[in-house]
Amino acid sequence: MKLIVISHPGGSPGAPPGSLRDEAGLINKLFENGLQILHLRKPDSTREQVKKLLSEIDQKYHSRISLHQYHCLAEEFGIFRLHFTEKERAATSWDDFQMMRKRGFTLSTSIHDIEQLDTLSSCFSYAFFGPVFDSISKKGYHGVVNNNFKLTKKPVNLIALGGIGTSNLENIQAMNFDGAAILGALWEQPEDAVINFRRLSQLLVPESSAGRSGLKPGDGDMVALSPSPRLKPGIDERRADADGYRSGYHDICGPGCTSPGGDDRVHIPNPQDQQSQRPNPRFRPGAHNMRAPSQEPQNTAYGFSQSKDLDTIAKLHFISSQKSGLSHLQSIQKALDAGCKWIQLRVKNQSEEDVLPLALKAKKLCDGYNAKLIINDFPLIAKEVRAYGLHLGLSDMKIPQARKIVGNEMIVGGTANTFEDIILRINEGADYVGLGPYRFTTTKQNLSPILGLEGYQKLMDRLAKAGHHTPIIAIGGIVPDDIATLKNTGVHGVAMSSALLQSADIKETVSKIKSTLC
Ligand SMILES: Cc1ncc(COP(=O)(O)OP(=O)(O)O)c(N)n1
Ligand SMILES: Cc1ncsc1CCOP(=O)(O)O
Numbered sequence: 001m002k003l004i005v006i007s008h009p010g011g012s013p014g015a016p017p018g019s020l021r022d023e024a025g026l027i028n029k030l031f032e033n034g035l036q037i038l039h040l041r042k043p044d045s046t047r048e049q050v051k052k053l054l055s056e057i058d059q060k061y062h063s064r065i066s067l068h069q070y071h072c073l074a075e076e077f078g079i080f081r082l083h084f085t086e087k088e089r090a091a092t093s094w095d096d097f098q099m100m101r102k103r104g105f106t107l108s109t110s111i112h113d114i115e116q117l118d119t120l121s122s123c124f125s126y127a128f129f130g131p132v133f134d135s136i137s138k139k140g141y142h143g144v145v146n147n148n149f150k151l152t153k154k155p156v157n158l159i160a161l162g163g164i165g166t167s168n169l170e171n172i173q174a175m176n177f178d179g180a181a182i183l184g185a186l187w188e189q190p191e192d193a194v195i196n197f198r199r200l201s202q203l204l205v206p207e208s209s210a211g212r213s214g215l216k217p218g219d220g221d222m223v224a225l226s227p228s229p230r231l232k233p234g235i236d237e238r239r240a241d242a243d244g245y246r247s248g249y250h251d252i253c254g255p256g257c258t259s260p261g262g263d264d265r266v267h268i269p270n271p272q273d274q275q276s277q278r279p280n281p282r283f284r285p286g287a288h289n290m291r292a293p294s295q296e297p298q299n300t301a302y303g304f305s306q307s308k309d310l311d312t313i314a315k316l317h318f319i320s321s322q323k324s325g326l327s328h329l330q331s332i333q334k335a336l337d338a339g340c341k342w343i344q345l346r347v348k349n350q351s352e353e354d355v356l357p358l359a360l361k362a363k364k365l366c367d368g369y370n371a372k373l374i375i376n377d378f379p380l381i382a383k384e385v386r387a388y389g390l391h392l393g394l395s396d397m398k399i400p401q402a403r404k405i406v407g408n409e410m411i412v413g414g415t416a417n418t419f420e421d422i423i424l425r426i427n428e429g430a431d432y433v434g435l436g437p438y439r440f441t442t443t444k445q446n447l448s449p450i451l452g453l454e455g456y457q458k459l460m461d462r463l464a465k466a467g468h469h470t471p472i473i474a475i476g477g478i479v480p481d482d483i484a485t486l487k488n489t490g491v492h493g494v495a496m497s498s499a500l501l502q503s504a505d506i507k508e509t510v511s512k513i514k515s516t517l518c
């Protein structure tokens with residue numbers, strides 16, 4: 001169950017009196033307090049006003065904003081979510097929506113009649129439906145459902161809208177909606193918006209205990225790229241009010257918003273252009289997808305992490321081991337002495353209680369060398385010891401769930417063995433992907449199929465073609481002689497354990513590996 005906030009409908013900064021004071025500050029605070037998606041709906045604002053507001057919202061939150069008007073601003077601000085009113089939906093061809101999806105946009109729309117749900121294109125990741133209850137802010141907009149209403153089939157995720165507040169949020173969950181869009185409950189008293197948002201968030205049933213995973217696969221998809229850099233003409237970009245705009249809930253769901261068109265249409269650079277450039281650090285690794293999306297379906301709209309650029313992820317990862325007659329801590333000490341700066345504590349077959357003291361000691365060791373500690377498998381331990389990162393495999397806790405524990409600042413890596421795994425990890429918000437195994441190794445049991453050089457080459461080529469830039473770390477049975485060829489496949493770095501620990505001169509080996517990788 002997701003909570004989506006729709007912005008205050010009033011004017012943006014610079015707008016006439018009556019506008020919300022320090023709107024950007026309030027929006028930043030909502031994001032800081034866990035807001036996942038903000039729908040920026042500014043029917044009365046000019047493009048310059050919306051632009052100004054966006055520029056005042058912390059850029060790390062831009063990927064969580066959906067634009068109702070002025071879709072043309074999406075690229076400039078790294079926004080990949082666009083909303084379409086009912087009227088705009090009707091005026092836009094399926095091909096155009098497809099094209100937007102292919103360019104990496106997450107599309108949403110509005111319906112008033114539940115029957116319309118079946119007619120929606122699968123291009124839409126979710127739709128607003130409402131007003132479900134009597135509007136809080138707009139008197140006279142009456143709810144269309146009663147308390148016995150229950151959604152059964154939902155080809156598209158459905159977000160309830162209208163009159164939702166603390167008193168009825170639970171009803172929305174019981175009705176089987178995928179989320180609730182909040183407007184009046186926050187903006188009736190803007191000075192209490194953050195506290196009211198927190199109250200509403202606390203009422204949400206956690207997804208795991210609700211037995212649902214929130215939005216279904218396909219949500220927030222960013223799919224397939226197209227060779228053409230521009231969208232086909234859609235509908236005109238006109239001011240909403242020139243199109244019979246009326247304010248109130250109906251306008252969120254009804255006519256009036258603007259969408260790509262004319263010279264201001266959404267422009268996503270051709271991924272081919274992107275590859276020759278250094279990734280723009282404005283985007284977190286996962287968010288590079290927006291600029292150069294994958295050809296594969298991608299699954300989460302909500303796997304966010306904050307801006308971390310490629311340099312944040314080291315190229316040589318040491319994986320601790322208690323093979324070779326050493327304890328985990330001794331193996332870490334050895335790697336640190338040799339110059340490793342990125343240490344993963346990977347303790348298998350021990351309880352969380354047993355791993356915690358090891359993690360605390362490992363953290364102390366790493367701190368002494370100014371090295372980064374990554375905890376394998378245990379999000380709670382990673383948080384507890386203030387590790388730099390957490391690594392999760394495909395059968396470990398899901399990354400978005402772990403993020404709720406470790407927060408957005410912590411580096412979270414995810415394991416992958418196939419292209420689909422990689423895309424999944426990227427969409428989950430992984431900061432890097434551990435791809436392997438390269439070859440057989442006894443360090444890990446139950447290995448996934450071995451990829452070999454050919455496997456890496458194919459996967460890396462496919463990723464490059466799809467414009468993905470999330471750092472890929474090769475792992476599994478890697479020896480120093482593999483590194484140059486592996487690097488040529490395009491991987492960002494390597495993770496190694498036994499070959500380092502068994503090296504005759506580990507310091508020399510680490511130094512050579514580092515110079516090969518840089
Ligand atoms: C950098 C890196 N990549 C992959 C893994 C493997 O993680 P996982 O699949 O969860 O397996 P275990 O390591 O937990 O056995 C990793 N640890 N590090
Ligand atoms: C954790 C892990 N995941 C895939 S292979 C592997 C072990 C890496 O260690 P080594 O470098 O000794 O093969």
Ligand SMILES: [Mg+2]
Nearest residue numbers: 377392393396
């Ligand atoms: Mg694991």
